[in-house]
Amino acid sequence: MNLLVLTPLVPYPPHDGDKLRLYHFLVELRKRGHVIDLFCLTRVKDDARYAPELLRLCRRIHIEHLTPFDLFFNVLGALITGRSLNGFSYFSPRFRDALRAYAHTPEGERTDCVLAHRLRMTPYAFEHGPRKPVVLELTDPMTLVSEQMRKTPGVRLSRRFAAMWDRGVLWEEEKEAIEKASRSIFVSPSDAVELQRRGVENEPLAVIPNGVAFEKGRLPRPMVYPAGVPVVAFVGNMGYPPNEEGAHRFLRNVWPHVKREVPDAVFVAAGGFPRASLRRLGNGRDIHVTGYLPSIEPYVLHADVTVAPLGVAVGMQNKVALSLALGVPVVSTPESVAWLPEKVRGWLAPVSGAEAFARAVVEALRKPAKARKKARRIGAFIRSNYRWDKSGALLDAVLKDAVRTTGRT
Numbered sequence: 001m002n003l004l005v006l007t008p009l010v011p012y013p014p015h016d017g018d019k020l021r022l023y024h025f026l027v028e029l030r031k032r033g034h035v036i037d038l039f040c041l042t043r044v045k046d047d048a049r050y051a052p053e054l055l056r057l058c059r060r061i062h063i064e065h066l067t068p069f070d071l072f073f074n075v076l077g078a079l080i081t082g083r084s085l086n087g088f089s090y091f092s093p094r095f096r097d098a099l100r101a102y103a104h105t106p107e108g109e110r111t112d113c114v115l116a117h118r119l120r121m122t123p124y125a126f127e128h129g130p131r132k133p134v135v136l137e138l139t140d141p142m143t144l145v146s147e148q149m150r151k152t153p154g155v156r157l158s159r160r161f162a163a164m165w166d167r168g169v170l171w172e173e174e175k176e177a178i179e180k181a182s183r184s185i186f187v188s189p190s191d192a193v194e195l196q197r198r199g200v201e202n203e204p205l206a207v208i209p210n211g212v213a214f215e216k217g218r219l220p221r222p223m224v225y226p227a228g229v230p231v232v233a234f235v236g237n238m239g240y241p242p243n244e245e246g247a248h249r250f251l252r253n254v255w256p257h258v259k260r261e262v263p264d265a266v267f268v269a270a271g272g273f274p275r276a277s278l279r280r281l282g283n284g285r286d287i288h289v290t291g292y293l294p295s296i297e298p299y300v301l302h303a304d305v306t307v308a309p310l311g312v313a314v315g316m317q318n319k320v321a322l323s324l325a326l327g328v329p330v331v332s333t334p335e336s337v338a339w340l341p342e343k344v345r346g347w348l349a350p351v352s353g354a355e356a357f358a359r360a361v362v363e364a365l366r367k368p369a370k371a372r373k374k375a376r377r378i379g380a381f382i383r384s385n386y387r388w389d390k391s392g393a394l395l396d397a398v399l400k401d402a403v404r405t406t407g408r409t
Contacts, residue, residue, distance in 0.1 A: 024388045
């Protein structure tokens with residue numbers, strides 16, 4: 001098929017959740033012979049340098065930069081017009097005009113299906129008209145993310161305000177988009193069930209989990225991991241608000257309890273683009289904040305235990321899946337593992353509350369053989385059931401079904 005893919009990011013390098021997911025989807029669609037035209041709207045000016053990498057997977061690519069100036073006026077526009085901040089912040093007349101021009105090219109006229117990645121792309125996706133089926137790859141329901149932001153202690157005031165503003169209006173936008181689309185895709189079964197409970201029809205929803213891919217072979221121990229010292233790692237994009245807030249909350253409420261029981265333990269927040277407030281907490285002794293890493297696997301593999309101390313966690317947590325796939329113990333909140341089947345959540349035994357979380361971390365550090373045995377058991381399930389080839393086959397079937405039921409061949 002000829003596919004038009006719309007996304008509010010550039011899916012390369014595939015180093016965090018959304019980029020990782022879309023990049024592997026592009027790889028799997030390319031393997032299956034589909035022709036892909038990719039339109040990206042990004043807030044990162046330098047992202048255009050990744051176009052050559054993506055042209056290996058796509059016939060053509062258009063990258064539009066959303067400037068801070070654009071973002072400022074979009075926020076004002078959302079406040080004036082009563083639109084959601086999450087959705088309207090990605091309005092771009094330049095991006096819209098580029099898509100309109102593309103629609104009149106021979107490639108655009110032959111488009112069989114539009115794959116819109118994230119809710120922010122829906123206004124552009126539906127411009128193609130009723131005979132162009134739209135599949136929404138929403139990944140996570142933004143309504144649920146917004147609700148968790150409002151309720152979770154420690155969330156920054158600006159983020160809490162945005163979540164409060166988006167309450168109600170975001171749900172209406174998301175529900176309308178899902179009902180207009182041919183199909184809608186989520187990463188977690190629990191998210192799809194929750195939306196059905198709220199009144200979204202069952203038929204258009206599909207669940208496609210992420211796969212777990214990791215480097216194989218011998219991976220060197222990171223230099224910030226002292227030899228012979230127990231290491232607690234929190235891996236992921238530390239610039240992503242839920243991760244940032246989780247790291248702050250862990251260091252403030254949990255880490256002091258762990259240090260009293262295991263004084264020589266070291267904590268490492270590994271990955272992404274942390275803001276200054278988190279970087280300042282790194283003291284070069286027992287707390288390290290690495291920043292962006294080209295490869296995260298060594299930081300997982302050589303940790304004694306990884307943590308997922310998230311209060312805001314919708315969808316699949318790749319950090320948890322990767323750690324378990326590598327056989328490394330994980331201590332997590334219930335929110336961080338809601339995407340797993342109930343029996344596997346029972347094996348993992350997530351914990352709530354700072355003291356209980358600290359006890360679980362200390363237990364994993366003091367009884368590493370027991371913790372590793374449990375992690376390997378769950379890891380075998382992860383490696384068998386969360387694979388990109390399986391996810392690619394599911395996505396391929398959803399797209400073909402959308403085209404078939406819309407009457408295009």
